[in-house]
Amino acid sequence: MSENLSSGLEATALVAPLKADSVASPRLVYGGLEINAMDGADLPYPALYFDVAESHDLGRVTFEGLDAVRGSRGEYLPYEVNRYEPDDWVYVLNGSSWLRGRHEYELRHYSTPLLDTNRHYMFVFHDEFVEAIAEGIWFDIADRDNPFAPPTAHPLAALTFDAPAERFTSVDGLIWELRRSPRTDSDLIHGSQYCSQRLFQFNLVLDGISAESASIWIRTINGKVMSRFSHCWSGDLADGPLEGFAQPNEFTVQWQTYLSGVADRRRRAGKH
Template identity: 30%
Template sequence: MDNKEYALGISIPIKPDPVLSPTMIYADDLTGIYFETEDERYGRITFYNLDAIRICRGEYLPCDDDWTEDKEWCWVYEVQNSAWQIERYTYEKKHYGRAYEFGGNVNDMLSDFKHYIFSFHDQFVEVIARGVWWEEDQASLINQPLQKGHPFLALTKEQVSLYEAYGYKSQIRTNPLPINQLIEQAKFCPQKLYQFALIIDNHANIDHTVTISNKNDIIETHLRGYFGKKEVCFSGIPSLEEILPYIDIYINEVAERRKKIQ
């Protein structure tokens, strides 16, 4: 299809009611699309690193799609060769450059972000984000916190160990889900594998996060600092032993800074 815009359908486990309209909420962590599902439950779509959103009336997609009669009907799409995504990238690069909000590197908008379309009966919602996730419940999810296990949440202390270097201890919080499941889920948004929380004055604060990405079945693992900047990229899934030397560097820097102020 050359450089023409077109939409590729993607399958997620829930589908909206075929007639009812969604509710769109823009409110920090709870920004999302809220809707009733086809089986009379309630769904929510949330966005990882949301860059832009727009809502339009209409029953038809704004571009051609890849649907054929032998394919399952989809209501979620990824737009290939998106002009809007290039427009947003150009804007962010011009005004923010290396100060880009999500990790500091505006070029991530071209490599990691996607242009999504969510199609409902009489309207469609378009989003540019690093990823999306869905939830479903028997009751409405409007104004409700993200459900337990949501990939946007910090890892809990359900599976935690301690690591010591340079006289300091750090928590290693490990995602309890199987690696194969995390790899599959990473098709939709980055999945946390580890989080490190250095303990200072009896308080543990998360300073590094290790996430898995799955782009067209190419698996990468990223070590990111407190503000989300990508520090190291591994091909595939690294062992914990391969990650720890980079954590050592951070702990040593903290130890040296604290020596100077004591």
């Protein structure tokens, strides 16, 4: 059943950095099955591919924290929008019953709330619609000769060792490194309207190997820049996000507590 503004739904256009061709169909890729992994060209990840308007480029949308996705046929917008411009093709839907339903499912079965972190996106093509519930989205140009290869220079990718690092030793004797994104503040803020942008990366050096352990991310929602401190596997290490560009010293207590826990587990395992 269609949702509209009278049901509390508000569909707002998102200014996308790429414009989809107004006639060509998209291609939605979902799932983790490797069909042809022999040549390394089939590394599955969810993505939406589209022809870029007035060019021969292949556009791609990748997702941050994708929860659900669906596609439909139709030439007419399935939702009312509060303002329509001919070039609009990406929308954020606030007050979505689909998002509420997914939130209730995830909360009931996995204790994972979605309402504060996820958004309902809609991508409009000539006679098709693709919708997604995700934490964020990112636009880039894919290589037509190898379209399913992982994106390069993606904001969710770990900072490389080319980025300068400061090295520290914790009170428990663990060595760790701090890297700051080489991108400018304005570039990070601009990108954060689409998905999270890594501001600082904390690497833990164990057994001589340096690997990402936690990061400070920024994300702009409704015009407000927020920072969060999260572990790369277990989620947020702080109680909640901070407004603005957070600095590493604002999460010193959480980081040192985490390091002490790692050191304690290594001692019990007989590692030094």
